[in-house]
Each structure stands twice: as structure tokens, then as C-alpha cells.
Amino acid sequence: MRHILAAAAVAVTVMMTAPAQAAVVEARIDLSDQSMRVYQNGFLRYTWKVSTARRGYVTPTGTYGPTRMHKMWYSRKYHMSPMPHSIFFRGGYAIHGTNELKRLGSPASHGCVRLHPDNARVLFGLVKSVGSNNTKITITR
Secondary structure, eight states, X not given: OHHHHHHHHHHHHHHHHSOOOOOOEEEEEETTTTEEEEEETXXXXXXXXXXXXXXXXXXXXXXXXXXXXXXXXXXXTTTTOEEEEEEEEETTEEEEEOSOGGGTTSOOBSSSEEEOHHHHHHHHHHHHHHOGGGEEEEEEO
């Protein structure tokens, strides 16, 4: 009987001290169809139109993690253009909101991934809630 109680006590202690499984957010950007699919814990949550690099510019492909986030950022390189809810993932490249809503769904940017401001706010909140270490950004052709 003592062995059973001891084993139960160890099991309870392990369950109480084991870290909870962290939520994972993945933003998958497809350059060929100018879309972003957002997965949380492996389940598709959102599908949104985006704008990526127009002719003469490049949106880098690959897998990245967020390097920094800003509720509001202004591009020093491009005339102090507003970049609400910016999630930077490689140097000056970021996912962010845009005011050029008519261009969503077609290449229009200098390389960043542009989203509708409401969608940028949702993504920003998701990433903030799970943390940068639990977020992956994948960009494919």
C-alpha cells in the first residue's frame, strides 16, 4: 500500500511541475497566390490576402521567427510610411498592416508582407500571447 501511495504522490508532483504544452502559431505566406494562412496549435484559424514584393523587389523565402515587434513602426527607408502591428522576421522585413487595401491579393510592397490592418492586429495579438519563441513564419513560392 505504501508503494502505491508513494507512486501516486510522485505522479501528482510530476504532473504539477511539468510545463504546459505551449501554444504554437505559424504564419504561412504563399507568394504565388498572395495569401497567408495562420495556424494555431496545428489548426487553420485564418486565411487572409496579403501583398508581397512587387517587380524589382524581393520578399525572402524561408522559415523565420519574429525578431522584434512594434505596435506602430514607421519605415525610415520608405518615407516614414506607417507599419502598424509590425512583426519583423529578417532585418528590415516585416509582416504589418497597410492602408493600401485595394492592392491586397497582388504584389505591391518593397518586400514586406502587407495585411489588412484588422488582420495585422489579430496576428500581432496571437504572436504576443504565445511569444516569439513559439511562432514560426514560413514564406514559400
